[in-house]
Amino acid sequence: MKPxxxxxxxxxxxxxxxxGDTVWLAELKRAPDALFSPVWRTRSFIDQSDAETPRSAHxxxxxxxxxxxxxxxxxFLGYRSGVPYFxxxxxxxxxxxxxxxxxxxxxxxxxxxxxxxxxxxxxxxxAYAKAIAYWHHTHRFCGRCGSPTVTEEAGHVxxxxxxxxxxxxxxxxxxxxxxxxHRGDKVILARKKGxxxxxxxxxxxxxxxxxxxxxxxxxxVLEEVGVPVTNVxxxxxQPWPFPGNLMLGYFAEALxxxxxxxxxxxxxxxxxxxxxxxxxxLAFRKQPTAVSIARRLLAEWVTGEEP
Ligand SMILES: [Zn+2]
Numbered sequence: 001m002k003p004x005x006x007x008x009x010x011x012x013x014x015x016x017x018x019x020g021d022t023v024w025l026a027e028l029k030r031a032p033d034a035l036f037s038p039v040w041r042t043r044s045f046i047d048q049s050d051a052e053t054p055r056s057a058h059x060x061x062x063x064x065x066x067x068x069x070x071x072x073x074x075x076f077l078g079y080r081s082g083v084p085y086f087x088x089x090x091x092x093x094x095x096x097x098x099x100x101x102x103x104x105x106x107x108x109x110x111x112x113x114x115x116x117x118x119x120x121x122x123x124x125x126x127a128y129a130k131a132i133a134y135w136h137h138t139h140r141f142c143g144r145c146g147s148p149t150v151t152e153e154a155g156h157v158x159x160x161x162x163x164x165x166x167x168x169x170x171x172x173x174x175x176x177x178x179x180x181x182h183r184g185d186k187v188i189l190a191r192k193k194g195x196x197x198x199x200x201x202x203x204x205x206x207x208x209x210x211x212x213x214x215x216x217x218x219x220x221v222l223e224e225v226g227v228p229v230t231n232v233x234x235x236x237x238q239p240w241p242f243p244g245n246l247m248l249g250y251f252a253e254a255l256x257x258x259x260x261x262x263x264x265x266x267x268x269x270x271x272x273x274x275x276x277x278x279x280x281x282l283a284f285r286k287q288p289t290a291v292s293i294a295r296r297l298l299a300e301w302v303t304g305e306e307p
Pocket of ligand 1: 142143144145146147160161162165166167
């Protein structure tokens with residue numbers, strides 16, 4: 001078995017079968033060993049006192065008392081090593097790091113910037129907390145009738161508050177394909193408009209309704225750079241909570257060398273040889289983007305590990 005990608009393995013037992021047990025949950029939230037991970041406007045709470053190894057910063061039940069007046073908005077993530085983990089959105093605070101419950105315990109940071117250096121399971125748990133916080137943030141109102149929704153199932157369902165409608169809404173993950181397109185000794189890398197200087201990556205795009213994953217790979221490559229592909233092979237997947245995606249990684253073989261940028265979002269795309277990628281891999285190994293599945297697909301292709 002291949003190791004999972006960054007953000008892929010939380011080590012949590014999510015215990016989904018007990019999410020509806022409100023008495024058990026209420027006790028769990030008050031347990032002396034329960035730990036709570038605050039999320040603030042897409043940022044995760046990180047203890048960076050050891051600059052080499054940032055860690056997830058948690059609060060205990062006593063510390064969260066002043067942070068929310070609605071306990072239903074506290075989300076049960078699961079158990080790990082006998083410890084119940086929760087997350088909570090504190091985006092209503094203007095200056096969260098100066099709040100008495102949070103001061104001196106950590107800073108709010110983008111997990112893309114720190115997770116490469118964190119214990120893998122902690123980065124994955126923060127990614128999970130961030131993704132579900134985003135879903136709550138964007139589902140305050142019912143998509144069917146527009147009424148406010150309320151949280152159920154320990155934060156894993158939102159139900160429409162209008163009794164006539166009563167629709168349950170479940171957390172969403174948007175599927176996106178990301179593909180390394182190769183031909184002989186070279187691969188296609190592209191650069192999106194607005195990316196930081198020097199960054200480029202393999203092609204990616206969202207899966208559309210009524211489409212297979214392989215179909216999305218083929219369509220996206222053709223739409224973005226005008227190259228037909230064959231031999232589309234699945235590699236692995238990665239939760240990518242920026243803001244709420246699941247990346248499905250593929251290799252695909254190009255049927256032509258001719259490449260034309262046809263997508264307005266792309267600034268540039270071209271073929272890169274294996275030697276160019278080797279140099280680039282060395283330069284980027286310590287960059288935050290090293291956590292992405294794109295880096296992994298490239299690394300495996302460069303070293304000849306790809307199937
Ligand atoms: Zn409704």
